[in-house]
Amino acid sequence: MMQRDNFVEAEDTYRKALSISPDNNNMCNLGICLMKQGRIDEAKETSRRVKPAVVDGPRGVDSHLKDYERAQQMLITILAPR
Secondary structure (H helix, E strand, O other): OHHHOOHHHHHHHHHHHHHHOOOHHHHHHHHHHHHHOOOHHHHHHHHHOOOOOOOOEOOEOOOOHHHHHHHHHHHHHHHOOO
8 A cells, every 4th residue: 555655544554463463664664654644743653662673683684674764764854954
């Protein structure tokens, strides 16, 4: 849904997935959906709930790191004074 710019439906899907099993990657993507809808305060709060990346984890770097960095960069861009 997110790839189709259907951010409302994508938000609903990510929320359902998170209610079943908390996941940093889904949390980051939910934050991006919220930003795309202009819901910046909610996106910031969602971003705060993402657990820090573990570099020494079984997969090297946590899989959510790219999404987290993308979400943080979007927030910086949105909140930057113009």
